[in-house]
Amino acid sequence: xxxxxxxxxxxxxxxxxxxxxxxxxxxxxxxxxxxxxxxxxxxxxxxxxxxxxxxxxxxxxxxxxxxxxxxxxxxxxxxxxxxxxxxxxxxxxxxxxxxxxxxxxxxxxxxxxxxxxxxxxxxxxxxxxxxxxxxxxxxxxxxxxxxxxxxxxxxxxxxxxxxxxxxxxxxxxxxxxxxxxxxxxxxxxxxxxxxxxxxxxxxxxxxxxxxxxxxxxxxxxxxxxxxxxxxxxxxxxxxxxxxxxxxxxxxxxxxxxxxxxxxxxxxxxxxxxxxxxxxxxxxxxxxxxxxxxxxxxxxxxxxxxxxxxxxxxxxxxxxxxxxxxxxxxxxxxxxxxxxxxxxxxxxxxxxxxxxxxxxxxxxxxxxxxxxxxxxxxxxxxxxxx
Amino acid sequence: xxxxxxxxxxxxxxxxxxxxxxxxxxxxxxxxxxxxxxxxxxxxxxxxxxxxxxxxxxxxxxxxxxxxxxxxxxxxxxxxxxxxxxxxxxxxxxxxxxxxxxxxxxxxxxxxxxxxxxxxxxxxxxxxxxxxxxxxxxxxxxxxxxxxxxxxxxxxxxxxxxxxxxxxxxxxxxxxxxxxxxxxxxxxxxxxxxxxxxxxxxxxxxxxxxxxxxxxxxxxxxxxxxxxxxxxxxxxxxxxxxxxxxxxxxxxxxxxxxxxxxxxxxxxxxxxxxxxxxxxxxxxxxxxxxxxxxx
Numbered sequence: 001x002x003x004x005x006x007x008x009x010x011x012x013x014x015x016x017x018x019x020x021x022x023x024x025x026x027x028x029x030x031x032x033x034x035x036x037x038x039x040x041x042x043x044x045x046x047x048x049x050x051x052x053x054x055x056x057x058x059x060x061x062x063x064x065x066x067x068x069x070x071x072x073x074x075x076x077x078x079x080x081x082x083x084x085x086x087x088x089x090x091x092x093x094x095x096x097x098x099x100x101x102x103x104x105x106x107x108x109x110x111x112x113x114x115x116x117x118x119x120x121x122x123x124x125x126x127x128x129x130x131x132x133x134x135x136x137x138x139x140x141x142x143x144x145x146x147x148x149x150x151x152x153x154x155x156x157x158x159x160x161x162x163x164x165x166x167x168x169x170x171x172x173x174x175x176x177x178x179x180x181x182x183x184x185x186x187x188x189x190x191x192x193x194x195x196x197x198x199x200x201x202x203x204x205x206x207x208x209x210x211x212x213x214x215x216x217x218x219x220x221x222x223x224x225x226x227x228x229x230x231x232x233x234x235x236x237x238x239x240x241x242x243x244x245x246x247x248x249x250x251x252x253x254x255x256x257x258x259x260x261x262x263x264x265x266x267x268x269x270x271x272x273x274x275x276x277x278x279x280x281x282x283x284x285x286x287x288x289x290x291x292x293x294x295x296x297x298x299x300x301x302x303x304x305x306x307x308x309x310x311x312x313x314x315x316x317x318x319x320x321x322x323x324x325x326x327x328x329x330x331x332x333x334x335x336x337x338x339x340x341x342x343x344x345x346x347x348x349x350x351x352x353x354x355x356x357x358x359x360x361x362x363x364x365x366x367x368x369x370x371x372x373x374x375x376x377x378x379x380x381x382x383x384x385x
Numbered sequence: 386x387x388x389x390x391x392x393x394x395x396x397x398x399x400x401x402x403x404x405x406x407x408x409x410x411x412x413x414x415x416x417x418x419x420x421x422x423x424x425x426x427x428x429x430x431x432x433x434x435x436x437x438x439x440x441x442x443x444x445x446x447x448x449x450x451x452x453x454x455x456x457x458x459x460x461x462x463x464x465x466x467x468x469x470x471x472x473x474x475x476x477x478x479x480x481x482x483x484x485x486x487x488x489x490x491x492x493x494x495x496x497x498x499x500x501x502x503x504x505x506x507x508x509x510x511x512x513x514x515x516x517x518x519x520x521x522x523x524x525x526x527x528x529x530x531x532x533x534x535x536x537x538x539x540x541x542x543x544x545x546x547x548x549x550x551x552x553x554x555x556x557x558x559x560x561x562x563x564x565x566x567x568x569x570x571x572x573x574x575x576x577x578x579x580x581x582x583x584x585x586x587x588x589x590x591x592x593x594x595x596x597x598x599x600x601x602x603x604x605x606x607x608x609x610x611x612x613x614x615x616x617x618x619x620x621x622x623x624x625x626x627x628x629x630x631x632x633x634x635x636x637x638x639x640x641x642x643x644x645x646x647x648x649x650x651x652x653x654x655x656x657x658x659x660x661x662x663x664x665x666x667x668x669x670x671x672x673x674x675x676x677x678x679x680x
Contacts, residue, residue: 217645268508
């Protein structure tokens with residue numbers, strides 16, 4: 001106990017006192033954090049990127065002595081990009097591995113599933129990239145007790161992209177969206193609304209199915225329309241070949257996408273030559289002069305021998321945010337004290353993907369960056385509020 | 386009008402691939418009355434052979450020919466092997482047993498590939514630049530033309546083999562009556578093996594072509610095209626070679642038109658709906674006759 005008494009000084013006094021009667025997990029030398037990500041399956045790219053970022057951050061934190069004198073220990077699990085597997089894996093992390101919180105998953109659908117498990121077990125889940133609007137809400141619209149995220153929501157993203165398109169003098173838009181995901185639907189709706197409110201016209205809306213590889217028939221029917229911007233709410237798996245086929249077919253209009261575009265595979269599948277006049281919103285951009293970002297890129301490259309993308313950065317921020325939360329939870333780190341620290345709307349966090357405070361609805365207050373691709377390279381980044 | 390022709394081009398290119406795969410279904414069905422559900426996965430294996438060939442052996446036009454030869458040869462061997470191991474012991478078992486075995490083989494191939502290579506999509510390194518051609522307002526990519534031309538060449542070759550060679554004659558004989566064929570001195574086992582090799586080689590070629598077209602390969606890529614090709618075979622009349630070609634092209638075109646003019650969400654409903662109508666009106670398929678001459 002003596003050792004723990006010393007640590008109290010570093011922690012937040014009020015919270016520590018409140019948490020004093022919890023008790024469990026006090027004797028161990030490490031604090032266990034669950035990591036629940038898509039490391040195989042359809043969106044493995046997202047999951048693996050997050051996990052790399054998280055591991056790097058945790059290594060750094062532990063090198064500096066951990067949090068409140070305790071080292072952070074990761075319990076990594078693979079949910080195989082499948083919603084049923086998310087349930088199994090999250091339950092295991094929470095009931096068998098005794099973690100104080102779970103980081104992940106990457107997609108909104110999987111995060112919702114994990115939050116359900118979280119509410120049952122009363123252990124918080126924080127996602128860094130579940131952008132769907134209602135992820136942190138219960139079915140009745142109230143804020144869920146144990147679910148959080150540190151990225152902006154889709155309606156906010158869709159609105160920002162519509163504003164961005166209007167600011168680029170786009171008047172006529174077509175939307176090609178993934179019919180199989182809530183993510184795409186939410187984005188398409190908020191884009192439509194904001195674009196129409198701002199003097200733009202939606203000329204046509206088309207949809208494809210998740211897993212499609214052929215978009216030629218849809219694109220051919222759009223080609224006869226006249227439009228300034230094509231908005232493609234969806235993930236890189238389909239967006240890559242879609243953009244490739246659009247450009248090969250001679251559709252030169254501006255193509256605008258959400259953060260689902262942000263993957264190396266998007267660039268690979270579309271091909272550099274086809275990636276001109278393509279814009280997408282992202283959580284993280286290396287373009288610019290931010291010292292924090294530059295340091296992160298350097299450290300990431302040293303550790304993994306490749307450039308980090310947005311999900312690596314989100315994972316990195318997520319781990320630092322978790323450490324910050326644990327620090328604020330104080331001496332007695334239990335799922336309850338952690339949850340209390342997570343819900344604190346005054347604590348400001350500053351990371352490589354931006355600064356934010358947690359809002360009452362368990363989503364952060366954050367700015368959106370839109371990057372432009374030229375020959376497959378990010379050439380500029382604009383902030384949209 | 387421009388849009389119509391463009392959609393037709395899109396439909397024919399994807400239809401060619403369905404046709405190549407459908408040929409394998411139809412030949413195997415014709416000869417041993419087995420619906421070889423693993424056939425779509427042979428197509429996937431062909432695409433992977435193409436992927437590795439482009440990545441590690443050679444690119445360019447020569448590399449494409451090489452990939453095609455490797456995929457066709459490799460798939461032919463795998464097809465023969467599957468027949469020997471999984472289907473031959475069941476030749477006299479009930480048809481449902483063989484059908485279920487075929488599904489088992491299909492899942493086996495898919496998940497062995499997932500185990501070794503992961504389920505994620507891989508980007509195929511294009512062996513050459515996919516140049517875009519314009520005729521008036523209609524655009525073709527080089528890969529579209531390669532698909533159509535290769536398909537035509539392979540179909541002519543197949544027609545020649547089936548109609549003008551001794552092996553082709555044996556295939557037709559076995560499909561008409563295996564017992565009579567055996568009595569006439571035809572080695573039925575060899576003939577069946579050869580049929581599997583031929584069908585699998587075509588599927589392998591289709592895999593390389595589709596990899597080239599979309600630049601994507603993944604272990605589960607054979608499921609849907611396999612199913613569509615099977616429908617194409619039934620559509621044209623299963624067991625009949627021209628029926629598979631015709632069925633494949635039709636399904637490709639119908640699907641493209643449905644997705645282009647109505648909605649991509651309706652494309653499958655329309656394709657399957659048409660299949661039902663055709664089977665009700667003409668149970669033997671569009672080109673099917675109640676004759677016994679099948680391959």
